Amino acid sequence: MAPPQRPATITDVAALAGVSIATASKALNGRGQVRAETRRRVFQAAEELSFQPNALARSLLTGQTRTMGLLTSDSVGRFGIPVLLGAEDAFGAGEMAVLLCDARGDSIREQHHIRTLLARRVDGLIVVGESTDPRPSISRDLPVPVVYAYAPSEDPDDVSFVPDDVDGAAQAVRHLVTIGRRRIAHVTGPQHYQAAQDRAAGVTLALEEAGLPMSGGQVLYGVWSQRWGRQAAEVVLRADPEVDAVVCGSDQIAAGLVEAARERGRRVPEDLAVVGYDNWEVLSTETRPPLTTVDMNLEVLGRTAAQHLFAAMDGRATPGVHRMPCRLIIRESTV
Amino acid sequence: MAPPQRPATITDVAALAGVSIATASKALNGRGQVRAETRRRVFQAAEELSFQPNALARSLLTGQTRTMGLLTSDSVGRFGIPVLLGAEDAFGAGEMAVLLCDARGDSIREQHHIRTLLARRVDGLIVVGESTDPRPSISRDLPVPVVYAYAPSEDPDDVSFVPDDVDGAAQAVRHLVTIGRRRIAHVTGPQHYQAAQDRAAGVTLALEEAGLPMSGGQVLYGVWSQRWGRQAAEVVLRADPEVDAVVCGSDQIAAGLVEAARERGRRVPEDLAVVGYDNWEVLSTETRPPLTTVDMNLEVLGRTAAQHLFAAMDGRATPGVHRMPCRLIIRESTV
DNA sequence: AAAATGACCTAAAAGGTTTTCGGAAACGTA
DNA sequence: TACGTTTCCGAAAACCTTTTAGGTCATTTT
Numbered sequence: 112m113a114p115p116q117r118p119a120t121i122t123d124v125a126a127l128a129g130v131s132i133a134t135a136s137k138a139l140n141g142r143g144q145v146r147a148e149t150r151r152r153v154f155q156a157a158e159e160l161s162f163q164p165n166a167l168a169r170s171l172l173t174g175q176t177r178t179m180g181l182l183t184s185d186s187v188g189r190f191g192i193p194v195l196l197g198a199e200d201a202f203g204a205g206e207m208a209v210l211l212c213d214a215r216g217d218s219i220r221e222q223h224h225i226r227t228l229l230a231r232r233v234d235g236l237i238v239v240g241e242s243t244d245p246r247p248s249i250s251r252d253l254p255v256p257v258v259y260a261y262a263p264s265e266d267p268d269d270v271s272f273v274p275d276d277v278d279g280a281a282q283a284v285r286h287l288v289t290i291g292r293r294r295i296a297h298v299t300g301p302q303h304y305q306a307a308q309d310r311a312a313g314v315t316l317a318l319e320e321a322g323l324p325m326s327g328g329q330v331l332y333g334v335w336s337q338r339w340g341r342q343a344a345e346v347v348l349r350a351d352p353e354v355d356a357v358v359c360g361s362d363q364i365a366a367g368l369v370e371a372a373r374e375r376g377r378r379v380p381e382d383l384a385v386v387g388y389d390n391w392e393v394l395s396t397e398t399r400p401p402l403t404t405v406d407m408n409l410e411v412l413g414r415t416a417a418q419h420l421f422a423a424m425d426g427r428a429t430p431g432v433h434r435m436p437c438r439l440i441i442r443e444s445t446v
Numbered sequence: 447m448a449p450p451q452r453p454a455t456i457t458d459v460a461a462l463a464g465v466s467i468a469t470a471s472k473a474l475n476g477r478g479q480v481r482a483e484t485r486r487r488v489f490q491a492a493e494e495l496s497f498q499p500n501a502l503a504r505s506l507l508t509g510q511t512r513t514m515g516l517l518t519s520d521s522v523g524r525f526g527i528p529v530l531l532g533a534e535d536a537f538g539a540g541e542m543a544v545l546l547c548d549a550r551g552d553s554i555r556e557q558h559h560i561r562t563l564l565a566r567r568v569d570g571l572i573v574v575g576e577s578t579d580p581r582p583s584i585s586r587d588l589p590v591p592v593v594y595a596y597a598p599s600e601d602p603d604d605v606s607f608v609p610d611d612v613d614g615a616a617q618a619v620r621h622l623v624t625i626g627r628r629r630i631a632h633v634t635g636p637q638h639y640q641a642a643q644d645r646a647a648g649v650t651l652a653l654e655e656a657g658l659p660m661s662g663g664q665v666l667y668g669v670w671s672q673r674w675g676r677q678a679a680e681v682v683l684r685a686d687p688e689v690d691a692v693v694c695g696s697d698q699i700a701a702g703l704v705e706a707a708r709e710r711g712r713r714v715p716e717d718l719a720v721v722g723y724d725n726w727e728v729l730s731t732e733t734r735p736p737l738t739t740v741d742m743n744l745e746v747l748g749r750t751a752a753q754h755l756f757a758a759m760d761g762r763a764t765p766g767v768h769r770m771p772c773r774l775i776i777r778e779s780t781v
Numbered sequence: 782a783a784a785a786t787g788a789c790c791t792a793a794a795a796g797g798t799t800t801t802c803g804g805a806a807a808c809g810t811a
Numbered sequence: 812t813a814c815g816t817t818t819c820c821g822a823a824a825a826c827c828t829t830t831t832a833g834g835t836c837a838t839t840t841t
Contacts (some may be wrong), residue, residue: 118564118589120827131791136829143830144789166566167506168827176502178566181546195546210564211516211546213531227543231501231513251607254453337732345799363732370705370734395674397698399705409527471799477821478800503797506826546789678820794831800832801824808817 119160127156166354170232170256178208179420180228183239184216184246184262191239194260197413198237201421218243225249228361235420238262243273244305254424260416261409263432270423271432274407274415276306279437280313280411281320283358283405286439288321290446292356292384296326298343298368299360300335307332309359310388326354335360340367348375355383356445361392365402384445400443407437448657454495458726459695462491474499505567513526513543514755515563518574519551519581519597525573529595532748536756551576560584570755574595578608579640586770591758595751606767607751607757609742613640615648616655616695617739618721623656625781627691627719631661633678633703634695635670642667645695645723661686670695675702683710690718691780697722697729700737704779719780735778742772 125135130149135162137143138153145153170176179198183191195209210228214221228236235255240262242245248266250257256270263271280297287295297314300307311330318325327350333339340363347354347368361366365387369379377383379400387395387404395402412435422428447488460470472478480488491497506513514533518526527545533544543562545563563571569596570590575581575597583601585592591605598606615632622630632649646665653660662685668674675698682689682703690705700722704714710748712718714735722730725741747770757763 121829122827132828133791133830134789137790140829144787145732146789149789163561165506165827166562167502167511168796171500171502171506171798171827172829174796178545196548199548208545208547210513210543211530212543212838213534226498227501231543232499253787287667314583341734363728367732393698399676455836456799457797468800468822469820472820475799479817484819487822500797503826504799506797506828507799710805783841785820785838787836787838789834789836792832792836793815795829796827799825802822804819804821806819810815811813 113263118165121162121164123160124153124156124162125437127160128152138249173223173328176234177206177208178231178233179417180210180212180224180233180234180236181239182224182228182232183211183213183219184221184241192414194237194416197410197415198417198420201414217417218247221249221392223254235424237416237420238264242304242306243276243309249418254419256428258416258420258423260412267432268430270419270428270430272412272419273432273434274409274412275434276309276437277313278434279317279388279407279439280310280358281317282313282439283388283403284314284317284321286403286441287356287358287384287386287445288317288323290384293323294326294351295323295356295358296331296347296351296354296355297358297360298331298333298340298347298364299443300333300364302332307360310358311415314358326351326356331400333364335363337367337370340364340369341371341445342367344368344371344375348372348377357383358386358388361386362389362391362402362404362419365404366398369398369400369402375390378419380444380446382443386439386445388438395440395442398444403442403445405437406440408435411435453500454497456497456499458495459488459491459497462486462495474548478602495520509567511567511569512541513545513566513568514752515547515559515566515568515571516566516574517545517547517556517559517563517571518548519556528744529572529574529748529751530748532745533752533755534748536752548746553582556584560588564589570759572751572755573599575651577639577641578611578644591763593751593755593758595748602767603765605763605765607747607754608767608769609744609747609772610647610769611742611772612645612651614740614742614768614774615645615693616652616722617648617772617774618738619649619652619656619725621738621776622691622693622719622721622780624660625719628658629661629686629689630658630691631666631682631686631689632642632693632695633666633668633675633682635666635668635699635701637667642695645693649693659689661689669697670698672698672702672705673701675704676706677702679703679706679710683707683712691720692718693721693723695723697724697726697737697739700739700779701729701733704735704737706731715779715781721774725775730775733779738771738777739775741775743770746770 123134125132135153138145236257238259242323245265246262248264250269251291259271263273369385372383389401390404390406395404462469470488473480473485547559571592573594580600581597583599585604594606598608704720722737722739725739730737730739
């Protein structure tokens, strides 16, 4: 009556069904020759004992743990989560488990995590960065495949997935051109960020395509904050009072810029169209008006990285930096 | 010369050191009697082969995986992450690993995750909710201890850790009273949320303590958005034009309320002091002015939950709902 | 009737580690 | 020399599952 303290093993099942261990295993896994009646008995016994095969024993034997390590350097949140969800989707639901480690930007801690993950015999590793700046490779001498997401590896022989920021920013500009804007400025984060450089490159490229100058004559680098967005509004408006659109390097910057621009009497989007970046919904849908913004499709990126890790575990890896397309989300901040 | 394809086992180490497997194991783990010279030889062999004990085999034998499952129902982010970090801290760095599962609010998926986590023989489970509303217990008949964080279990025999929202909101009001505010309103989320009720109760309690009425006569329930904060600003100002402070149920509401109040000519904090809730830094430090807000200490909560899980794994559980203190972060939105 | 086939099942090995128990030296004591 | 003690080490069991290589029996073929 009382549920067994020790979980049931296949030995218990076999005993209850009156067969050998081997037969029980084959019946449960649908392998080998086993009579229908026998199979039924085994299943019934397993049911009765609520038997759950011990994944450790199985893994020890097969050499496959069906577990991947997810190594993040940021505090997981912003980029780690979409990768996690994507990874869960990529392998059939619950097939694969994810061991999560946060190195908190400390490479000693990272090394330590790598060691314990390997001791647990994970089948593969996904390394998620906190920015798109290239990071040192960890793949040297590792016995399992590694895929880098968001932050690419410095080693071109590794497999990396990053958002195509150049194209994302270019899409934003093309959209603004389409709706008739001609004096377009660009406000973004610190110049030393790859993301800031890429997005600036995309803006520049698309402006050249359209034969337009950059309003204010140059990209405005700053920090990734709302505060800088507010400051930048003044700079932009002073440099070119006729400016009719701004592409921002992040939704935070855009939110600040919109707020400050409205206070200075510019209507958004009528006088000034504004585009953000990240589609961070808590910001981009709550500003007034809601922001047109570039979505980096992080869930798709995460899922793709996971799928690729799966492929790499089968020995089918395609090295290099893969740039994943972004998509423009059009809301009311651009007509 | 070439590094071995197959990772080294203790058998390899023992062979290289010229001892038996048992001796090698004892030497490496510092157990049993083994001569210093022998121990040295074993360690050297292990080093040379960069031996890393197979955690699967060890777990299979000892019955301890040093792994816990973290089961979230929201999309991990907002509440799951602090708990994860706290959990990592609670067990010595890297001692314990965390298997992360997101049920995405689907109880079928949750059941499935529980099964696979048990099959992997996790030592314990932490269940993280997305609101403080009580949730169904999963502890019935589980062979491992379970601790609930943020959302308590409906079963009072389970162990739950939740923020003390009543006291958190009361702290906010007491602070406002201290700085001389006398007409205090409360704007919060949907009434059916436990969090909204608790915070409203805390505000009411503290107002009664101070012998003050609630500005507007009643709590304003709405939704947890910035948009509602903006609407609520008008309601509050119309209901009591002399209102001098508002306690908000979330930073999002507070951000919207501050923005709208300023547009209607009220200076914050001179004319109207505003307190948020959550200390969601991306919002609370970036508004103008930065928000005084209630921090739920989620990392402490997570760490405590993890420590308690550790205790429960040793059979020392203290059932019940534990309310963890919040702390008021004072910034410029209150004088 | 003997041999071959096929259907169904089982014993045993393998995977890597820890632990228990006993054995073998080396040494001191009577 | 015989015996007890201490110190160190090794054989083997245990954890639980999957798979391989046979083995047994009934049925069909020659």
